[in-house]
Amino acid sequence: MEENNIQNPEGIPAKLAELEEDEFHHVNNPAAGIKPIVKKYLSRPVSAEQKNNKFYFSDGDAKVEVTVVTDEIIRVRLAPHGVFLDEFSYAVPKLEKKVSVFGLNELEEEYIVYTNIINCHIRKADFFVSFSDNQNFITSSDAVPMHWEENVKFGGYYVYCTKTCHSDESFFGMGDKATELNLRGKRLKNWNTDAYSFAWNQDPLYRSIPFYISLNEGVAHGIFFDNTFKAEFDFGAEDPTKTSFWAEGGELQYYYIHGPHMMDVVKRYHLLTGTHPMPPMWALGYHQCRWSYYPESKVRMVTKTFREKKIPCDGIYLDIDYMDGYRCFTWNRKYFPDPKKMIKELSEQGFKTVVIIDPGIRVDDNYSVFKEGKENRYFCRRCDDYFMEGHVWPGRCQFPDFTNPEVREWWGNLFDELVQLGVAGVWNDMNEPAVFGTGTFPDDVRHQYDGQRGSHRKAHNVYGMQMVRATYEGLRKIMKNKRPFTITRAGYAGVQRFSSVWTGDNVASWEHLILGNIMCQRLSISGVSFCGTDIGGFSGEPDGELFTRWIQLGTFSPFMRAHSAGDTKEREPWSFGEPYTSINRKFIELRYRLLPYLYSAFWEHHRYGFPIVRPVVMHEQFEPTNHFRQDEFTYGDKILVCPVLAAGQKNRKVYLPKGKWYNFWTHELVEGGKELMVAAPLETMPIFVKAGSVIPEYPVMQYVGEKEIEEVKMNVYYSDFEANSFIFEDYGETFAYEQDIYLEKKFVVRGKENKLTIQQSMEGLYTPRYENYHMNIIGLPFKPTRIIVDDHEVKDFMIASDKTVQLKLRKNFTQLVIN
Ligand code: MIG
Secondary structure: OOOOOOOOOOOOOHHHHHOOOOOOOOOOOHHHOOOOOOOEEOOOOOEEEEEOOEEEEEOOOOEEEEEEOEOOEEEEEEEOOOOOOOOOOOOOOOOOOEOOOEEEEEOOOEEEEEEOOEEEEEEOOOOOEEEEEOOOOEEEEEEEEEEEEEOOOOOOEEEEEEEEOOOOOEEEEOOOOOOOOOOOOOEEEEOOOOOOOOOOOOOOOOEEOOEEEEEEOOEEEEEEEOOOOOEEEEEOOOOOOEEEEEEOOOOEEEEEEEOOOHHHHHHHHHHHHOOOOOOOHHHHOEEEOOOOOOOHHHHHHHHHHHHHOOOOOOEEEEOHHHOEOOEOOOOOOOOOOOHHHHHHHHHHOOOEEEEEEOOOEEOOOOOHHHHHHHHOOOEOEOOOOOEOOEEEOOEEEEOEOOOOHHHHHHHHHOOHHHHHHOOOEEEEOOOOOOEOOOEOOOOOOEEOHHHOOEEHHHHHHHHHHHHHHHHHHHHHHHOOOEOOEEEEOOEEOOHHHOOEEEOOOOEOOHHHHHHHHHHHHHHHOOOOOOEEOEEOOOEOOOOHHHHHHHHHHHOOOOOEEEOOOOOOOOOOOOOOOOOHHHHHHHHHHHHHHOHHHHHHHHHHHHHHOOOOEEEHHHOOOOOHHHHHOOOOEEEOOOEEEOOOOOOOOOEEEEEEOOOEEEEOOOOOEEEOOEEEEEEOOOOOOOEEEEOOOEEEEOOOOOOOOOOOOOEEEEEEEOOOOOEEEEEEEOOOOEOHHHHOOOEEEEEEEEEOOOOEEEEEEEEEOOOOOOOEEEEEEEOOOOOOOOEEEOOEEEOOEEEOOOOOEEEEEEOOOOEEEEO
16 A cells, blocks of 8 residues: 555564553564554665755655754754755754765665764665765764654554664664673663662663764764654664664654763763753762751751861752642741741851652642643643643642743742742652652643644653753843753753763662762763762662762762662761761862862863763773773762772772773872772772873862862873863852853973973963962972973972872962973
8 A cells, every 4th residue: 555665574573562552552463362463674765856955855755854054063964755844953952054065875775964073874776874084984874764654543653663783783872771881792772760779770861862873893882762652672682683662652863973982972972962051060069869858947957067077068848848748938937937047047058958849730729830820721732622730749730831931930930939039950750740640641641842842752752851940041031141050850962061860760789889989870871971979879778888988989970960769768978987987078178179170071072072981991991891880980080980899898800991090099100901909998988080180179078168279279181192182260159151161271391301391271251260370280200309380499398298299389380391
């Protein structure tokens, strides 16, 4: 009946037919008792045309659009009967064409859409799509032509894409998966799910990021399948020669993102989906959370203890019990009689208050938020116009349609009162969306979807992201020039433009420490650098050792927060007594010392699309054994972190990538490119610093802004080759950086034959208030006799007992020479 469609002889892998019943109504599987639906494949392209940077190929009925986005990014879309949906994406807010040289070649056997860097091949015999670089190396190719099935129930199509999977190909990314870092051999599903106490390999989880990075023969490329429907990815699980992705609706639309380095792919993914805005500096400090700290006296007790015990902390969280019957934007006056006074006094002690807000709004005509939402018809409705109702913490609830811009604006304005009370950050939870009993909304719920309309099947995975977007945009308007802090549980690709995330309800176990480490690395290379786990584990009881090891890992998570469920024992950094309290303090202090370094790495993320946390494989992707290394990472570019992930450990095997590294604690210089055993008693954790680095350091503070910074310590790690470091500085809490008011400093360190040269250059309009650096030069292989700064000899330097050379310098020196 479909003359234009051939049945591909290879067909779709047989196991696709064995999915759970309510998923794909698969086909050729009469045993499932479902009427067979015919799967249709692209057949031979019969026409090709160009409209500016878009190229259209048709087999007479179905159409494929190939859009050249940049030299290294090409988008492919499929329209089964030739009609494309409107261009719209929550993930890619603006698809800008940034390419000048591109075109179409027709050869005997194929069409080629080319840029200066890559080619997209459309094979004439069968419509296979493949990509190659300008050395004619094929990086990605279809194993089966793109295909689809009609969805008789909802309209639209199930859409499928199947590519060749090579025998040594590795896969990374996908954001939020509780499994090994390398996804080879896995099948994964994207459908945002509240996954309390999730287990290893449990899937799906809270977020959906349909982006993966492939690494084959040392060459990386990325595929971003920008489709919000329930989707699956198969990385050679079913058939080791095929990688497939498919969705229950929407368009088959994906971006091919060229490498060849993983870092290139990740940066280009950020170019499409955006980066985190700069956070307020305090948000990079330590945060303390619990379900819940109440009443007020408890909050005051906890915060007071931080100051008494001199453990730095910036953020204190109020979980759902601060509200009146869990009604968002209200206060339980019995527990918190005067929130304004409390928040003000907390802030005088250096604590920022962050409050939780859930999407469920209690059905209650005496509750203003419900009344307004009802009058303005802001709540989601079922297909036959009834309101969507479900039970969550407040009881019977309705839910704002955050995919409607008018609703987002209303929601954003609701934060006005909280901001007036002094609240500094907002925590969005339960926004998968989660509903007690049923799990989530029924499929037929309608969404405005920014004018594009859709059922919950289409909006589910973006609901949480649009909620936190409403939150962020509202806060940004209300707080004027101050940077808001937001944190969300659910999200979709691009959520990083609006929020940080945490990995949800983990468990106090060593296995979850391992998982949390992997999940943060994975999120980081999937766009979400600003992430962290519930330190200590949300449910269950850690012992002192596990908690301390988790604090050590958390010190190097871009977001650092301890959190615990309400039915667990107290869980503050001092709860386990000595020696744990002191070690926890030492690491939280280290977090504060390294703040200017983290802040600079954050800028590199925000401005240039670098992930903050980087798995080892990103540094040495050519080395196949690195494709399976998942427990070490670099924090920014310079610091290698090797967390201890098992009980009773006294030392740990560490792999150092090639190059020279300094042991952070002992300053011992080690040649990389090998594995070694490193001491790791509880009071330390192996950390290495790349030779040639300049690592800025603040004095320990109990909270950001406690002290005026009088001088910044610059730790310089000697190297005998040239190395660059970047440091970013600005006001730390405003958006002045958008007007270019910031300072980017570059240091070049070069050691040679009893001589070390350090050069500094800077660009930007910001002037820090401190005057001096305290230079701390580590690893000098000779005894210094003369130090020249900008042509003047400095007599006043000190060789400390640890052999470091220390001196004070004007912050704007340009050249320092030591011989
Ligand atoms: O149904 O607000 O993941 O961090 O403490 C549980 C109470 C709801 C789940 C979150 C957790 C939070 C808890 N929430």
